[in-house]
Amino acid sequence: MVDSGVRVARWPGARAGRSSGALLRLRRHLAGNRLALAGAAYLAVVLVAASTASLVAPYAPDKQDLLSRLDPPSSQHWLGTDEAGRDELSRLIYGARVSLFIALGGTAGGVLLGTALGLIGGFFGGSLDHLTMRLVDIMYAFPGILLAILIVAVMGPSLVNLIIALTVFSAPTLARIVRASVLSLKPREFIEAARAIGATQPRVVFRHLVPNTLAPIIVHATLSVAGALLTAAALGFLGVGVQPPTAEWGAMLSAGQEYMRNASFLVTFPGVLIFLTVLSVNLVGDTLRDALDPHLR
């Protein structure tokens, strides 16, 4: 009993040691991986450009110039103009804001919902576990993209609905990861010790279980951003996502499709941007995984 208490008392310290170790490992992994560094730098540029779009974009995203429709890349319009004469570069910069907002919002929602479902199922067990896992099974009964299309098509293509769709898209896998993690932690001595010294259930969950499931959550959440970006763009491409005239990468690609025979740059640039962003997220996510959760490597 005393022994268990000592272990619990030492736990936060031990965790601090471990997290600084994880940070060190992350730094070492990043330093040793030039591709991941390049990915992180690229993401930083996209994030800065998206958040300062009104300052860095050369034109307003909806400024039309009908005399310059479908102009190829030039010194005035670095990436050309679209079918309404709008500057493609400016729309891509403003589009980054929308695409990243949806992907990050959807992933954050998925992390919250998935973690909650996984914690409830794993910690309480019994009928609650059965119920949450059946719910997850139902979400797994469709390909994720299908569920996202269905939700957005039925609820309407607003930003909030897109985030809800991506939340539902990314939550099931996280729920299973968190549940598995909680099930493996529950019988461990430090949890038993915490219970033995009278820790309340919320304290056991939030002070002991959640911090110890963070590594797989962070790793999966980072890699989920890539999936969410691709899905958000796919929804825009299929016409059920962000609606014109709002600039969004998938919707821009979809609109450019009609003119791709004569203005192939309209489908090339948005696609390159989606690809590079997803690639960078995957590179950073892989590095995080190697540093924080080597078992998943």
Add this chain to the structure above:
Amino acid sequence: MWSYFLRRLLLSVPTVLGAVTLVFFVMRVVPGDPVALLIPPDTPGPSTAAVAARIRHEFGFDRPLYEQYAVYLRQMASGDFGRSIRQNTLVSADLGFRVPNTLELGIPAFVLSVVLGIVLGTVSAVRRGTWMDGAAMASALFGVSVPDFWLALMLILALALWVPLLPPSGWGGPAYTGAGLRHLILPAVVLAFGSAGALARYTRSSMLEVINHDYVRTARAKGLRESAVILRHVLRTSLPTIITLLGLGFGRVLGGTVIVETVFGWPGVGRYLVSGINGRDYPVVQATVLLVAVSFVMANLLTDLTLAYVDPRIKYQ
């Protein structure tokens, strides 16, 4: 084995039922009238409202929700999927035409992705740290990062518009005909590509776990050829993972058909579903979702059963 099979089969029934119930209610409780999409209320003509009311009655939309649900379950159980609201065709007949088309696209894509994924992953694990590992993993990373709809457009641009080698879209008939095969190549390659990338990454990591075990080192130490070590010791031990990957690959290909069929104008189930969702064609969406959910759940069941067969520990857990 039989009791395990029956237990798993029974467990999959509530999952499928839950999925179709969810879709039924989600489609109906959210505002939006499929008949209004078919005949907008401002359509000129004196009998617009009467026609809309007649269609609503014909499809049972004027009945209480629980009655509609009971009718829907009864119809599904008897294999009657009703009529499409927009096309007025029998949904079962539409699916009868489209399912073979999706299989014609999905099966080659699935086989291609599995072969490509497992070969790339195995080469990468066996030749870890060499240029082959780097090239294989770079291809896999490209596969999981490239949007399939963009890859499709780029391939159409390059191989159908700039260098007209293949048709840009459409279905050219059964795959054993020349035209059918030419129409199949681009969509099948796009569908296989992303899935192969993910499979290659999983295969590599699962093989790396096995490759460092003592018994593999022992096999090498006793002088076995490398191919025998990989085939008889490493791949055999990785079999459960590879079976899981096959199930995963099926799911990815099935999900991918929604996008690929739409981009390439392929008359399959995925495109039918997207058009049904956009037109709020309830019977089309419900029947297609049922079909997809049953295929998905059955694929998972088959995966689990095969796993239990090759690794008997699983069924006793």
